[in-house]
Amino acid sequence: MKYVYKIVAAIVALAVIxxxxxxxxxxISFESLIPSVLLxxxxxxxxxxxxxxxxxxxxxxxxxxxxNFSLKDILFxxxxxxxxxxxxxxxxxxxxxxxxxxxxxxxAITFAVIFALILICAIVTAVLAIAVKDNRKVIYSAITxxxxxxxxxxxxxxxxxxFLNGDITLATLSGSFLASLxxxxxxxxxxxxxxxxxxxxxxxxxxxxxxxxxLPEEEKxxxxxxxxxxxx
Numbered sequence: 001m002k003y004v005y006k007i008v009a010a011i012v013a014l015a016v017i018x019x020x021x022x023x024x025x026x027x028i029s030f031e032s033l034i035p036s037v038l039l040x041x042x043x044x045x046x047x048x049x050x051x052x053x054x055x056x057x058x059x060x061x062x063x064x065x066x067x068n069f070s071l072k073d074i075l076f077x078x079x080x081x082x083x084x085x086x087x088x089x090x091x092x093x094x095x096x097x098x099x100x101x102x103x104x105x106x107x108a109i110t111f112a113v114i115f116a117l118i119l120i121c122a123i124v125t126a127v128l129a130i131a132v133k134d135n136r137k138v139i140y141s142a143i144t145x146x147x148x149x150x151x152x153x154x155x156x157x158x159x160x161x162x163f164l165n166g167d168i169t170l171a172t173l174s175g176s177f178l179a180s181l182x183x184x185x186x187x188x189x190x191x192x193x194x195x196x197x198x199x200x201x202x203x204x205x206x207x208x209x210x211x212x213x214x215l216p217e218e219e220k221x222x223x224x225x226x227x228x229x230x231x232x
Contacts, residue, residue, distance in 0.1 A: 005211040009129035009138060009204055016122035016145065016200050020115070021075075024068035026156075027191040031184050068191050103167055107158035114148055114155050118197065121145040125204060135208050142204040149198040153190050160188035 125141040132138070162168040163185040170184070212220075 001211070005135075005207070006130050009135075009207055010126040012200060012204050012207065013122050013125035013129060013142070016125075016197055017119055019196050019200060020119060020122075021071045023193045023196060024070045024073075025190055025194045026070070027066070027068050027187060027189050028185065029066035029187040031186040066187070068193075100168055103162040104159055107155065107161075111152070111155040111159050114152050118145060118148045118152070121148060122201075125201070129204070129208075135212065138208050139205050142201040142208075145201040146198045149194075149201065152197075153194070156190050163188050 121141060121144050125138060125145060128138045128141055129135065164187075166184070
Protein backbone atom coordinates (compact mmCIF):
# COMPACT_ATOMS: atom_id res chain seq x y z
CA MET A 1 0.00 0.00 0.00
CA LYS A 2 2.90 2.34 0.75
CA TYR A 3 4.16 2.14 -2.82
CA VAL A 4 0.66 2.60 -4.23
CA TYR A 5 0.35 5.76 -2.15
CA LYS A 6 3.70 7.08 -3.37
CA ILE A 7 3.02 6.39 -7.04
CA VAL A 8 -0.51 7.83 -6.99
CA ALA A 9 0.56 10.94 -5.04
CA ALA A 10 3.44 11.58 -7.45
CA ILE A 11 1.26 11.12 -10.53
CA VAL A 12 -1.45 13.42 -9.17
CA ALA A 13 1.15 16.08 -8.27
CA LEU A 14 2.65 15.95 -11.76
CA ALA A 15 -0.85 16.31 -13.20
CA VAL A 16 -0.60 19.95 -12.11
CA ILE A 17 2.02 20.49 -14.82
CA UNK A 18 -0.19 18.89 -17.47
CA UNK A 19 -3.14 21.02 -16.36
CA UNK A 20 -1.08 24.23 -16.32
CA UNK A 21 0.16 23.65 -19.87
CA UNK A 22 -2.81 21.98 -21.57
CA UNK A 23 -5.95 23.40 -19.94
CA UNK A 24 -7.42 26.58 -21.50
CA UNK A 25 -6.58 28.83 -18.57
CA UNK A 26 -6.94 32.24 -20.22
CA UNK A 27 -10.14 33.82 -21.58
CA ILE A 28 -9.94 36.78 -23.93
CA SER A 29 -12.64 38.59 -25.84
CA PHE A 30 -12.44 41.43 -28.35
CA GLU A 31 -15.16 43.92 -29.14
CA SER A 32 -15.12 44.35 -32.90
CA LEU A 33 -17.46 45.04 -35.79
CA ILE A 34 -15.39 42.93 -38.16
CA PRO A 35 -17.14 39.58 -37.44
CA SER A 36 -20.59 41.11 -37.96
CA VAL A 37 -19.50 42.88 -41.16
CA LEU A 38 -17.93 39.73 -42.60
CA LEU A 39 -20.94 37.65 -41.60
CA UNK A 40 -23.34 40.14 -43.17
CA UNK A 41 -21.36 40.18 -46.41
CA UNK A 42 -21.18 36.38 -46.41
CA UNK A 43 -24.92 36.05 -45.87
CA UNK A 44 -25.59 38.62 -48.63
CA UNK A 45 -23.40 36.59 -50.98
CA UNK A 46 -25.36 33.49 -49.89
CA UNK A 47 -22.37 31.80 -48.33
CA UNK A 48 -23.64 28.59 -46.70
CA UNK A 49 -21.40 28.85 -43.61
CA UNK A 50 -22.34 32.49 -42.96
CA UNK A 51 -26.03 31.75 -43.42
CA UNK A 52 -25.85 28.77 -41.06
CA UNK A 53 -24.03 30.82 -38.39
CA UNK A 54 -26.71 33.52 -38.58
CA UNK A 55 -29.46 30.94 -38.27
CA UNK A 56 -27.78 29.35 -35.25
CA UNK A 57 -27.53 32.80 -33.64
CA UNK A 58 -31.23 33.56 -34.37
CA UNK A 59 -30.21 36.33 -36.74
CA UNK A 60 -28.16 38.22 -34.15
CA UNK A 61 -24.86 39.56 -35.42
CA UNK A 62 -21.76 38.90 -33.29
CA UNK A 63 -20.22 41.91 -31.57
CA UNK A 64 -16.76 40.45 -31.18
CA UNK A 65 -14.50 37.45 -30.87
CA UNK A 66 -13.97 35.39 -27.72
CA UNK A 67 -11.74 32.42 -27.02
CA ASN A 68 -10.18 30.34 -24.25
CA PHE A 69 -6.61 29.28 -24.87
CA SER A 70 -3.86 27.44 -23.08
CA LEU A 71 -0.11 27.79 -22.78
CA LYS A 72 0.17 24.88 -25.22
CA ASP A 73 -1.77 26.87 -27.82
CA ILE A 74 0.82 29.65 -27.63
CA LEU A 75 3.84 27.35 -27.58
CA PHE A 76 2.51 25.21 -30.44
CA UNK A 77 0.20 27.45 -32.52
CA UNK A 78 -1.30 26.39 -35.79
CA UNK A 79 -5.07 26.48 -35.61
CA UNK A 80 -5.64 30.06 -36.71
CA UNK A 81 -6.85 31.05 -33.25
CA UNK A 82 -6.32 34.11 -31.09
CA UNK A 83 -3.53 32.18 -29.39
CA UNK A 84 -1.74 31.85 -32.73
CA UNK A 85 -1.98 35.59 -33.29
CA UNK A 86 -0.48 36.23 -29.85
CA UNK A 87 2.29 33.71 -30.47
CA UNK A 88 3.20 35.33 -33.78
CA UNK A 89 3.48 38.89 -32.47
CA UNK A 90 7.01 40.08 -33.15
CA UNK A 91 7.69 42.71 -30.51
CA UNK A 92 11.31 42.99 -31.49
CA UNK A 93 10.38 44.54 -34.83
CA UNK A 94 8.54 47.51 -33.34
CA UNK A 95 9.95 50.05 -30.90
CA UNK A 96 6.43 51.43 -30.53
CA UNK A 97 5.07 48.07 -29.46
CA UNK A 98 7.86 47.48 -26.95
CA UNK A 99 7.41 50.96 -25.44
CA UNK A 100 3.63 50.56 -25.19
CA UNK A 101 4.08 47.28 -23.32
CA UNK A 102 6.24 48.84 -20.58
CA UNK A 103 3.31 49.06 -18.08
CA UNK A 104 2.78 45.30 -18.30
CA UNK A 105 6.39 44.11 -18.10
CA UNK A 106 6.71 44.03 -14.29
CA UNK A 107 3.28 42.40 -13.71
CA ALA A 108 4.05 39.87 -16.46
CA ILE A 109 7.35 38.95 -14.81
CA THR A 110 5.58 38.53 -11.46
CA PHE A 111 2.94 36.33 -13.08
CA ALA A 112 5.59 34.24 -14.85
CA VAL A 113 7.57 33.75 -11.63
CA ILE A 114 4.48 32.62 -9.68
CA PHE A 115 3.46 30.31 -12.54
CA ALA A 116 6.96 28.81 -12.63
CA LEU A 117 6.93 28.33 -8.85
CA ILE A 118 3.64 26.43 -9.13
CA LEU A 119 5.23 24.05 -11.64
CA ILE A 120 8.32 23.67 -9.45
CA CYS A 121 6.09 23.03 -6.42
CA ALA A 122 4.32 20.26 -8.35
CA ILE A 123 7.66 18.61 -9.11
CA VAL A 124 8.84 18.98 -5.51
CA THR A 125 5.58 17.49 -4.24
CA ALA A 126 6.00 14.49 -6.54
CA VAL A 127 9.63 13.99 -5.48
CA LEU A 128 8.72 14.22 -1.80
CA ALA A 129 5.90 11.71 -2.28
CA ILE A 130 8.40 9.21 -3.65
CA ALA A 131 11.48 9.96 -1.55
CA VAL A 132 10.55 11.02 1.99
CA LYS A 133 9.35 8.87 4.86
CA ASP A 134 7.50 11.72 6.56
CA ASN A 135 4.67 12.37 4.09
CA ARG A 136 3.58 15.43 6.05
CA LYS A 137 6.17 17.19 3.89
CA VAL A 138 4.06 16.23 0.90
CA ILE A 139 1.10 17.97 2.52
CA TYR A 140 3.16 21.09 3.27
CA SER A 141 4.40 21.23 -0.30
CA ALA A 142 0.87 20.81 -1.69
CA ILE A 143 -0.39 23.57 0.63
CA THR A 144 2.36 25.82 -0.74
CA UNK A 145 1.14 24.98 -4.25
CA UNK A 146 -2.40 25.96 -3.32
CA UNK A 147 -1.15 29.23 -1.83
CA UNK A 148 0.79 30.07 -4.99
CA UNK A 149 -2.24 29.16 -7.10
CA UNK A 150 -4.42 31.60 -5.15
CA UNK A 151 -1.87 34.34 -5.80
CA UNK A 152 -1.96 33.77 -9.57
CA UNK A 153 -5.36 35.42 -10.35
CA UNK A 154 -4.31 38.65 -8.66
CA UNK A 155 -1.04 38.64 -10.59
CA UNK A 156 -2.94 38.06 -13.83
CA UNK A 157 -5.32 40.92 -13.08
CA UNK A 158 -2.30 43.22 -12.92
CA UNK A 159 -1.22 41.94 -16.34
CA UNK A 160 -4.69 42.39 -17.83
CA UNK A 161 -5.37 45.85 -16.37
CA UNK A 162 -3.45 47.93 -18.99
CA PHE A 163 -5.30 46.13 -21.81
CA LEU A 164 -8.70 46.56 -20.19
CA ASN A 165 -8.34 50.22 -19.18
CA GLY A 166 -7.08 51.25 -22.62
CA ASP A 167 -3.44 51.97 -21.76
CA ILE A 168 -2.44 49.27 -24.26
CA THR A 169 -4.47 48.94 -27.46
CA LEU A 170 -3.96 47.64 -30.97
CA ALA A 171 -3.33 51.23 -31.98
CA THR A 172 -0.53 51.75 -29.42
CA LEU A 173 0.98 48.38 -30.29
CA SER A 174 1.03 49.03 -34.01
CA GLY A 175 1.68 52.76 -33.90
CA SER A 176 -1.33 53.39 -36.15
CA PHE A 177 -4.70 54.69 -34.99
CA LEU A 178 -6.34 52.72 -37.81
CA ALA A 179 -5.61 49.51 -35.91
CA SER A 180 -8.17 50.57 -33.30
CA LEU A 181 -10.85 49.94 -35.92
CA UNK A 182 -10.08 46.23 -35.64
CA UNK A 183 -11.42 46.19 -32.08
CA UNK A 184 -10.45 46.39 -28.44
CA UNK A 185 -9.96 43.95 -25.57
CA UNK A 186 -13.22 43.61 -23.65
CA UNK A 187 -12.23 40.81 -21.26
CA UNK A 188 -8.94 39.24 -20.30
CA UNK A 189 -9.03 36.90 -17.35
CA UNK A 190 -8.19 33.45 -16.05
CA UNK A 191 -10.93 31.00 -16.98
CA UNK A 192 -12.73 28.79 -14.50
CA UNK A 193 -10.60 25.80 -15.55
CA UNK A 194 -7.69 27.46 -13.74
CA UNK A 195 -9.17 26.21 -10.45
CA UNK A 196 -8.30 22.65 -11.42
CA UNK A 197 -4.71 23.46 -10.40
CA UNK A 198 -5.38 24.12 -6.68
CA UNK A 199 -7.95 21.31 -6.72
CA UNK A 200 -5.27 18.86 -7.89
CA UNK A 201 -2.95 19.98 -5.09
CA UNK A 202 -5.86 19.51 -2.66
CA UNK A 203 -6.36 15.98 -3.99
CA UNK A 204 -2.75 15.19 -3.03
CA UNK A 205 -3.45 16.40 0.50
CA UNK A 206 -6.68 14.40 0.80
CA UNK A 207 -4.99 11.26 -0.58
CA UNK A 208 -2.15 11.62 1.93
CA UNK A 209 -4.51 12.15 4.87
CA UNK A 210 -6.62 9.16 3.86
CA UNK A 211 -3.52 6.99 3.52
CA UNK A 212 -2.26 7.98 6.96
CA UNK A 213 -5.70 7.46 8.51
CA UNK A 214 -6.10 3.95 7.09
CA LEU A 215 -2.71 2.63 8.23
CA PRO A 216 -2.92 -0.32 10.63
CA GLU A 217 -2.24 0.65 14.25
CA GLU A 218 1.07 -1.22 14.27
CA GLU A 219 2.27 0.66 11.19
CA LYS A 220 1.12 3.94 12.72
CA UNK A 221 3.21 3.14 15.81
CA UNK A 222 6.24 2.17 13.71
CA UNK A 223 5.87 5.38 11.75
CA UNK A 224 5.77 7.49 14.91
CA UNK A 225 8.84 5.70 16.23
CA UNK A 226 10.66 6.33 12.98
CA UNK A 227 9.78 10.04 13.12
CA UNK A 228 10.77 10.27 16.77
CA UNK A 229 7.30 11.25 17.89
CA UNK A 230 7.15 8.52 20.56
CA UNK A 231 9.69 6.46 22.44
CA UNK A 232 9.76 2.67 22.84
